[in-house]
Amino acid sequence: xxxxxxxxxxxxxxxxxxxxxxxxxxxxxxxxxxxxxxxxxxxxxxxxxxxxxxxxxxxxxxxxxxxxxxxxxxxxxxxxxxxxxxxxxxxxxxxxxxxxxxxxxxxxxxxxxxxxxxxxxxxxxxxxxxxxxxxxxxxxxxxxxxxxxxxxxxxxxxxxxxxxxxxxxxxxxxxxxxxxxxxxxxxxxxxxxxxxxxxxxxxxxxxxxxxxxxxxxxxxxxxxxxxxxxxxxxxxxxxxxxxxxxxxxxxxxxxxxxxxxxxxxxxxxxxxxxxxxxxxxxxxxxxxxxxxxxxxxxxxxxxxxxxxxxxxxxxxxxxxxxxxxxxxxxxxxxxxxxxxxxxxxxxxxxxxxxxxxxxxxxxxxxxxxx
Numbered sequence: 001x002x003x004x005x006x007x008x009x010x011x012x013x014x015x016x017x018x019x020x021x022x023x024x025x026x027x028x029x030x031x032x033x034x035x036x037x038x039x040x041x042x043x044x045x046x047x048x049x050x051x052x053x054x055x056x057x058x059x060x061x062x063x064x065x066x067x068x069x070x071x072x073x074x075x076x077x078x079x080x081x082x083x084x085x086x087x088x089x090x091x092x093x094x095x096x097x098x099x100x101x102x103x104x105x106x107x108x109x110x111x112x113x114x115x116x117x118x119x120x121x122x123x124x125x126x127x128x129x130x131x132x133x134x135x136x137x138x139x140x141x142x143x144x145x146x147x148x149x150x151x152x153x154x155x156x157x158x159x160x161x162x163x164x165x166x167x168x169x170x171x172x173x174x175x176x177x178x179x180x181x182x183x184x185x186x187x188x189x190x191x192x193x194x195x196x197x198x199x200x201x202x203x204x205x206x207x208x209x210x211x212x213x214x215x216x217x218x219x220x221x222x223x224x225x226x227x228x229x230x231x232x233x234x235x236x237x238x239x240x241x242x243x244x245x246x247x248x249x250x251x252x253x254x255x256x257x258x259x260x261x262x263x264x265x266x267x268x269x270x271x272x273x274x275x276x277x278x279x280x281x282x283x284x285x286x287x288x289x290x291x292x293x294x295x296x297x298x299x300x301x302x303x304x305x306x307x308x309x310x311x312x313x314x315x316x317x318x319x320x321x322x323x324x325x326x327x328x329x330x331x332x333x334x335x336x337x338x339x340x341x342x343x344x345x346x347x348x349x350x351x352x353x354x355x356x357x358x359x360x361x362x363x364x365x366x367x368x369x370x
Contacts, residue, residue: 001034002081002082003036003037003082003084004037004039004073004080004082004084005039005086006038006073006085006086006089006091006095006099007085007088007089008086008088010022010038011046011053011062012045012046012050013051013241014049014239015045015049015221015222015223017271017272017273018086020170020242020245020276021167022038022086023057023170024169024173025168026038027058027170027339028170028339028340028342029057029346029347030056030057032347034347035059036057036059037059037061037080038058038059038060039061039069040060040062041064041069041090041091042062042063042064051243061073070098074098074102077098078103080102080104081104082105082350083098083099083102083104083106085099085109085110085129086109086110087114087116087117088112088113089129092129092131093128093129093130093132096109096130096138097131100131100137100138106139106350107137107138107140108138108139108350109140110142110144111143111144114143114145114153115149116262117130118156118262118266121156121157134158135153135159136157136158136159138159139160139161140161140162140163140349141153141160142163142164142346142349143162143163143164143165144165144166144269145263145266145268145269146164146267150163150357153357159357161353162355162356163353163355165345165349166268166337167271167337168337168342169272169276169278169337170338171279171339173242173245174249174275174276174279174280175281176250176280176281177247179251180247182251183252185216186212186215186253186254187217187218187254187256188217188248188249188252188256189201189218189220189221189255189256189258190220190240190255191221191258191273192222192223193221193222194260196261196262197261200261201219203307203308204285204287204307204308205217205234205256205311206231206234208311208312209231209233209234211308212312217231218234218237218248218252219235220236220237220239221237221240222238222239224236245276246276249276249280250282253322254283254285254303254314255283255285256305257271257273257285257287258287259289264289267289268291268294269289278296278330278332278333278337279334280326281326283303283322283325283326284296284302284329285303285310286302286303286305288304295332295336295337296332297328300328301325302325
């Protein structure tokens, strides 16, 4: 198939979790013979932090303004089978209108930030990447988050068919490598700053660092407002390039997974970072959210922490236990959470769109009642 996608950015992973995810998905789709065209506005922020300008598995179309891009986008869609618009696409509403007005076998909206979308709706805010009339006209709406989010996409945005496309990892990119001194730490965390994660990060990393002055902690990610206020044993890298991610994870026995508050409240919200760390064979210490146990076996493939005391206790565990936990997490990830597996699910949904919101609602009800 010929698939045309309008999204945020795949040329820069700086402060952008979409990039590594979509690169892995597109690589997996291309390996099966499908052609991918990705349209990305050439935004100054990403242009100044760009780590790729061309890809063997997808045709990247950079454009400066929507009107200048319109003819090229129309031409690509004229030869396409599937049109997809993702959340946070800078020209989302216009791209949705163009996709929905084209003669395509399937039209898809993929919300990679569903809890953010729904939170903004709850506050009465406008959402630039969603059409004014909602999502009813799309053949299928995909959600990065499951559970109750699926019901709300139908109820709040009029989606007719909603299904999950959870996060994933590309095992050709993420795997165990030798540790390096640059990223050596007892506990690491990789993630862009978010006010929704700030309190949890404080509790699960900064506070343990203050108590364990002999231990080393590491944070990688952009836009943190005041890293100089952290304890001296917390090192910070403003940016860790995608090529360095596997070395980052492989250089610590445990890495932390922290979920945005709005996502944790919805549940069923595994981040791409969670699978990337696991694919590197590193033990993952995660905050808890509903549905986490459907992706990994608790206590065997993933470790859960709700307080700084939990983190301190984990860091005191025998190193062999952490190594075994990481190995089991890696095997589960390779078996269930790769880009190739998600690509096949996407193809199945394109071939036969279906609504999973009713089943998701039933699962959530059972979970609440038990």
